Amino acid sequence: MIPVDYYLFLSLALFTIGVIGVLTRRNVIIMLMSIELILNAVNINLMVFSRMWGTVDGQVFAIFIITDAAAEAAVGLGIILAFFHNRETVLADEMDIMKW
């Protein structure tokens, strides 16, 4: 049997890569994909602990997280499309209409 630690380390690595992606990339689409990566890391943790306690509650929560990820992706990509139609850019630091 694989120790629980290994799953946690995998999840940690994915989470950190996702955070780095969100913080450092300029492209909004890649930032959204990094958020999906972070949600996936959380899902792995939920599944491991659900498995450890022998219940399915964690899996149910993982389903809710996947639902949230889908909703977030749809809305986020809608925003990106609308913004691209207006401003012709997908770079986060050029999105400064709201700047005074």
Add this chain to the structure above:
Amino acid sequence: MAVASAILMVTRRNIVHGAVFLINTLLSTAGIFLLLQAEFLFVVQIILYVGGIMVLFVFVIMLVNLDVSMRQVQFNRQWFVAGALALVLAAQFLFAIHATQAGRDPLRLPAMAAEISPKNTEAVADALFSHYMLPFEIASILLLVAMIGAVVMAKRRVG
């Protein structure tokens, strides 16, 4: 493999390559779910993430012109600070995991309870439609709102 594809995803210049590597990562995660004997989540992960969300991403990448953005600087100016912060975060989590594990035998996953193991999907459905009924309904309303919002925002303004 999941980690390698994730790193590649974040660093690729071409967005389409990034998307393909993200698909690879999601598939590896699905494999992890299967390893944890969560068959239902395995199927949901493949159908919803790889089949649904990633198709959405690829569509948007296609609609958004990427030839220009490929030649521009890929990382923003605060990348050094951001990377340092992320590494500090990782070190913190690592310390937390390590501290809870110190001086103990490594935690092993127990054998699956007999009533859950062979029929994972049934158990998940039981929990979802009895104990978690209200969150389930709220999630459906959330999806409806997200769908309407996405349609309204992606719609071309007339005139």
